[in-house]
Amino acid sequence: MGGVRLLVVDDDPLVRSALTLMLGGQPDVEVVGEAGDGLQALTQVRELRPDVVLMDIRMPRMSGLEATAALHARPEPPHVIVLTTFDADEHVLGALAAGADGFLLKDTPPAQLLEAVRAVAEGDPMLSPSVTRTLIERLRADPAADRAEQAQQRLASLTGREHEVALAVGRGLTNAEIARELCLSVPTVKAHVSRLFDKLAVTNRVQIAICVHDAGLV
Template structure:
């Protein structure tokens, strides 16, 4: 930091009006100080090495070197500054790409000044900060990945079954009783019970509801 109480900030944006507005917003404060500006990612890397800011406010789309590439390069350095990506774009790929590159925060340029200043201080202290839309993007992505993992895992488990066992599993998933399964598949009830017992072992479950869950997760219901 620039002092015991002030956070040093490097403002990086190819639009001089944006840089000027951000610098003006943070001017005259005791707790946040703009130590420099840069108009592209290459200038950012040079300025960060020279000025040693605590936090970099990083635009994404810039000439010469973009914000993601610059963030990634900063993150590889020893004792790198914290990076807050500040952009007009909140698409999922920008959120995920920024965090993967090493950003500690992701905010939109229309963020209220007070919230932006608070974010700068909190990120400097080691606390990540995301806009509400960025947080939602991450939650949705995690849920999607988890669902994909459940689906692929369930399908792998069902691949261990014989064709007949799979038929019985699907019928169990539909809520049919052993007698109903026997009638539908032209099997005896004892044979159906034997298949269900093998399903418990092969699918590593302990009851019929869990069989149904595996079938559901595999996308077969």
């Protein structure tokens, strides 16, 4: 089909069915499978090789957080969007640190959920506004006094252009938006983001944004 290959993971069969019907009817999205817990998700990913995984965070046997970390440790892992019922979920930071590319509420409107799947498949992170507020508030409340200093030291290794791209990522801009703002091509932006992964020792764009926020630059 040439579209986004999607795996839906949730312990509630009704939620899985609803997501499959809602997203699988799109011409550019193919729901290749479903899983009821994290262990099944690992097996399905190995067999079906989806581009994006919609991952419930609270499941029996293996949670979405554990499954996300396990997937991210694999070569060429799929992109993961973590779904939760509560925007104050205590696992927000853990899921992002584990390698999740997005964090959305289950009541996200269908159009926005579809947009998130497409964006994450292209390498752009996606956080619901309420989750973003929760994330920033928790980072600011972190008592670790050296967080800002460590982030500033990491960012000091960047070139001027890489620094500009990092700040734009920290503001939540997509690759296309960064390209327009900095008068660059999208492939050039993607190349800069890839170098940021190496220089900042991070594994996804959300972690770049966290580093920029830690440094007090956004």
